Amino acid sequence: GENVEQHPSTLSVQEGDSAVIKCTYSDSASNYFPWYKQELGKGPQLIIDIRSNVGEKKDQRIAVTLNKTAKHFSLHITETQPEDSAVYFCAAPNRDDKIIFGKGTRLHILP
């Protein structure tokens, strides 16, 4: 069945360095790729998304890239700060119009 795989499951980076989280999807009909951030004790919140008609989108320190041929999309966070510590989820819709989430990446920003 349709699947979204996310790597790594845990990532630790020094404050100020960059972090990259990668996802692959299986349903070629997927055309919308959001990224959510979940802070401790809260619900996930959208931080950036990309649609299949573009290859890259940037919002300040956050960027998302999409390779539709390879069915890959990635989240890039530059100049990481302590408040970036959280769990991040990628997602993609399948042809049945159900959204499938990756299993999440726990990002630790080290002082």
Added chain:
Amino acid sequence: NAGVTQTPKFQVLKTGQSMTLQCAQDMNHNSMYWYRQDPGMGLRLIYYSASEGTTDKGEVPNGYNVSRLNKREFSLRLESAAPSQTSVYFCASSEQGSRGTQYFGPGTRLLVL
């Protein structure tokens, strides 16, 4: 706007007890969702409602029922709770279904003993 609200925040049940988790949104969204979140498993869709009056099964519907009471409210019912249903439950709503931003509630933490 309150966004998506959920009640209760916490609940402890004994095996076999029943309960209903409530969810409401004030954004006039057509689509509403129920997810469960377990360690290492990410978010898994239990049921969703594409519009008022319709509901569909998600990835893990067994042991649950839902009611789309009106456009604002979407409830999740556990008829006979089991320890395997210990989880954090999130409700979400969206204007564009699976191809638009999902707005999540704060979650309900459920412990089934």
